[in-house]
Amino acid sequence: NAGVTQTPKFQVLKTGQSMTLQCAQDMNHNSMYWYRQDPGMGLRLIYYSASEGTTDKGEVPNGYNVSRLNKREFSLRLESAAPSQTSVYFCASSGTGLKPYNQPQHFGDGTRLSIL
Amino acid sequence: EDQVTQSPEALRLQEGESSSLNCSYTVSGLRGLFWYRQDPGKGPEFLFTLYSAGEEKEKERLKATLTKKESFLHITAPKPEDSATYLCAVQAGGANNLFFGTGTRLTVIP
Numbered sequence A: 001n002a003g004v005t006q007t008p009k010f011q012v013l014k015t016g017q018s019m020t021l022q023c024a025q026d027m028n029h030n031s032m033y034w035y036r037q038d039p040g041m042g043l044r045l046i047y048y049s050a051s052e053g054t055t056d057k058g059e060v061p062n063g064y065n066v067s068r069l070n071k072r073e074f075s076l077r078l079e080s081a082a083p084s085q086t087s088v089y090f091c092a093s094s095g096t097g098l099k100p101y102n103q104p105q106h107f108g109d110g111t112r113l114s115i116l
Numbered sequence B: 001e002d003q004v005t006q007s008p009e010a011l012r013l014q015e016g017e018s019s020s021l022n023c024s025y026t027v028s029g030l031r032g033l034f035w036y037r038q039d040p041g042k043g044p045e046f047l048f049t050l051y052s053a054g055e056e057k058e059k060e061r062l063k064a065t066l067t068k069k070e071s072f073l074h075i076t077a078p079k080p081e082d083s084a085t086y087l088c089a090v091q092a093g094g095a096n097n098l099f100f101g102t103g104t105r106l107t108v109i110p
Helices: none
Strands: A004-007 A010-013 A019-025 A031-037 A044-049 A064-068 A074-078 A087-094 A111-115 B003-007 B010-014 B019-026 B030-038 B045-050 B056-059 B062-066 B070-075 B084-092 B104-109
Touching (some): A019 A087, A031 A064, A031 A074, A074 A087, B003 B084, B010 B019, B019 B030, B019 B084, B030 B062, B030 B070, B045 B056, B045 B062, B070 B084
Parallel strands (some): A010 A111, B010 B104
Antiparallel strands (some): A019 A074, A031 A087, B019 B070, B030 B084, B056 B062, B062 B070, B084 B104
């Protein structure tokens, strides 16, 4: 009953380093999302993938890239980390049905990323 | 511009003291309003989806309602295990993504 699995759970980087956050879901969902959560702000969408093979920018895409590796996996890459990217990153997925645009999103437990 | 505002920011209740959390929204073409619960160090956990004004959903001590401008999450006779941050989010227009409020941090004191 894993749902959405994110790795790593914690990471500390130095400014300018790169890293990839991994996300996998086992619910056969078509859509996947990356959000960031900062104190005093709601979760904000970075990128999303409506289906395998497609990706689109969200509200705060600058400094990030994504790859939808297959239906299960959606990764987020920081090419040159900056202190402003210190945050908690959440991956989510949602299914499709009669009303694809309002299926609930299911979240992983996040990656806590600190950039020094 | 789409906007979601939750109030209060924080709420402390005695065990058994019922109350309501508010989520007001300004969006074009609401497709769904979602309530989530988030525990410290965890991801948001889905509670309810509401699609149209007048709709209500219930789960144990929680009841969510929706009007054309706001949603309420009513908590009846809360227990300490109901302590968490409750998040409201909307999906609007043709967008896939959710637009979140900043949450209400609920503490229930035994």
